[in-house]
Amino acid sequence: MATQRETDVTARTDRETFEEVDWDTQEVSTFNVSRTAVAELLAYGAIVVLFAYDYAVIRNEHPLIANWDVLSVEWLFVATLVAVFFHGVVPLYRNPRMREFYWSRFVKNRVAVAALVYLLVVFVIGIVGPAVMSPPETRFTNRIVPPVGITATVGGVVKTGTWQFPLGTTAEGKGVLKLIVYGMRVSMEVGLIGTVFTVLIGSVVGSLAALATALDIGWLDEVLMRYVDVQSVFPTFMLLLLLTYLFGSELWMIILLFGFFSWEGIARTVRGEALQRSSEAYVTAARASGASMLYIVQRHLIPNSANSIVIGATVAIPGFILGEASLAFLGFSDPTTFSWGRTISAGQSNLATAWWISTFPGIFLFFTVLSFYYVGEAMRDAMDPRQQIEGGGGL
Amino acid sequence: MSGTEPLLSVESLTTHFHTEEGTVRAVDGVDFDVYRGETVAIVGESGSGKTVTSESVTKIIDIPPGEIVDGSVTFDGRELTGLSDEELQEIRGDRISHVFQNPQNGLNPVYRVGRQIGEVLRIHEDGISDAEVRRRVVDLLDRTGIPEASSRVDDYPHEFSGGMKQRVLIAMALARDPDLLIADEPTTALDVTIQAQILRLLEELQADFDMSVIFVTHDLAVVSEIADRVVVMYAGKVMERGRVEEVFEAPAHPYTRSLIACLPGRGSAMRRIEGSLPEATDPPEGCRFHPRCEYATDGCASGDQPPLYHVGGDGNRQSPAPVGGDADHTAACVYYGPAHDVSTLEDGGDRQ
């Protein structure tokens, strides 16, 4: 009977789940000195060199590449995209079986597929749009023009919208459509950079705490997790208001503050999973064979928490986007960037006459956040083995 | 075996689960009877449908995704499949009760054990006094062999060991003196020494409480100790039925033979059944076992599962057993039906 079951298990390996993947063969770890790792390090190195050149040599006086003057937040964004590429795209490309398994489960949720398509469109427009489109300009001659085909009375003057400004203009004469396109990049930057930082800090702290427990340094675990407790109830939003008030509100700083004060969930998850796994046979075996603890963390504990980390990250992204928009709405935003929250706030004073200023960016913000939540939910359904018992996920 | 009418009669019971991967035909036309005072064992591998069969009786499977598609369950003259949930609630825990496989999680961790046993009494006896509940709970714990029952009644589940938890769960099942106890692998999750104790306890209690027992297990060794009759299941179908001695002495179906051959001390210890259980959403045509059966003929691979044919020299071999069954030894294999020669099986039966 026992041998019988073993054959069952081997027969079912084609339905391998993320947890069962033998990570040693996947080569996704950054620390693993493989060609991918070298390529990734080179990419980061190139970013650092270019950054140094931009700020130290040409002193940020003229655009770095053609007419693109790379902003501080865009350096971070490029680095984030590199990280996402090497830790998301590459492993998926290399492991077609895993990719197909997840994809087949993901596509069961039709709404999530639509949401993913929407997000890809927003992402691409957010990257390409600002590169080919001049920034929105203040033109008082164009102030408060309604969207195309719509007639409205503004300040006693009857105006009808034209194709020049398909979604109308603001009180400063900025085109709402342009503001939305520029806002797409801001939202993507906020969501992705913030999340990468959150994941980075959260997994380091989480595995450190687990490691401390495994090595009987109980007090370190206690200190770290107590801090996590405090941070989890800490009014982060108030803290962000306070810090932006004290130190200014440049976008890169807002994003980093989000990242620095939102990692407690990931840290808890990683610690929990790592603790559970550190008692498992392969970790004990690795320790017995003389592997260093650092190696074990890199090669076993963090990769095996990947599922939970991805699930945590998908919830973090929309949270950051909403948070940044809220800050911007309250006036705590980078004046050199065009956040959706700021545009919505700009429309607040003209709500009765010019409804379109606040409405359109809000719709995009709403659908972007909604799509991230839907995609996150579908990914959890696809990845969480417990969900297999329960059947399909939400809508 | 006493009485002429069975206490529980299961006829062509069919239970499906509707999942994303398709419809799982977990139980596919199962018949068996349980008479008063006897122990019937349902035996099979995991995935054979034995647990779903036992949980379909009082419909404690989740509906949906589960659905009892067909068949009837007659308990003490009453048809259960058509009853409403409220009517079934009156029977569950009162006349038919369950003991499950995993005692570790069977008790709600946030309530004291006494309260959880008392819950059964409070559900089924309106207006029962607190003192009465406590008195009876302590008595039940005592009877199920829990030492210092009067103080243990106020402990939380995490203060009990696995074996003790299973005793608590048995006490819970016996609270209302049921007619039928359905025990689903009650010893599988326990240490070997504890297993023996729990089995002995169940045997004693069966006599004490004068119950019938359905004992669901994958462990043939346990069956031979505790059961009067046995029902062998494979892929949602009954493969063989009969008295324990008959089935163990002369297993009829090739599947049962392989199972018994796998028992330690019987035949070759290294022997195992080749292949694996069929996909639950897409069972094979014909006999469910034919892809793994070394005696399978072309005829075994088409049509439906063969009916249960009588086994042995009672001259009744050529006709299918009456639906609903009885104490006779029957097997769902074409070799016991018309136009086949049983001796083919006997010749190949080198495992005994």
Add this chain to the structure above:
Amino acid sequence: MKWYILKRVLWTFVAMWIALTLTFGLISASPNPGQMRATMSCAAVGENPQECREQFRERNNLDQPVTERYKNYMVNMVTLNWGWSESRSQYVIPAILDAWRFTAQYAIPVLVISTLVGYGLGLYSAYKPYTVTDYTASFVGFFGISIPNFWFALVLIILLGTRVELVPTYYQSGIPIQQGWLSLANLRQLILPVTVLLTASLAWQMRYSRAQALEQMNAEFVKVAKAKGASQYRLMIWHVLRMAAVPLSTSFVGSLLAIFWSGSVIIEQIFAIPGLGLMTYTAIVEQDTPLVLATTLVTVFLAIFGNLLEDIAYVILDPRIDYGNR
């Protein structure tokens, strides 16, 4: 258990001390807007900015050594001498006492409704998962957590306020003072703020309780209870909800506070409700340091206190806690 609770209470004081110290550090390390203002205004009227700067520092005791300032700061904080608010021309403590009622009048109803209705819906959709009801609830949940509350407020103002003039679009703080907090006029002007804040908090409560309840519903003890003959109601309330309450209790305060703090600043700013949120906002915008400090500390203390309540609730709800280990 008594020792455990005592330990947690002591920890609360330690945490408050840490929070106070951190805030002191932040304030000391950051540029002082008052000082800059004083220096600039001196320069504007032709006086020596350096001198004015010194005067300002002296007036505000900034010339003292850090340890002395830290000691004074701590004494002031503990004795509730939280300073003078320039922007409100009022001491900070009375300012907070004035403001909190305006926040509580909508925050408490939202808290109660979102918890009761949110848990009810979450439990119900876990009870009937993958049905139309569940899908509807799930959609409402997604809607609630995704819609930006500030935008939702503006849309509601456009639709219900300016178009049909059904409800007031901003809050008049005179109404509760003159007509009473429970007057119809006051309740009417709270409809929009409550609706907006409720959407998000209800959705979060519902989603979280559904997830926890679903987790518990697969537990073996629920099947055992069903086999005992327990009714659906008994299963869901006595077993599933009671068990789900353990994980729910650990996140209840944290998640709600997060929604409330950001929500109250935004809602009070949009509807002009003179509560704690608006006070925080104006304090920051007008660089009123003592008031910023005070509102920050109030929120931090509330969070720490909430954490204490959570921890106590947790040990009461879950008998399995090993006190030595927490």
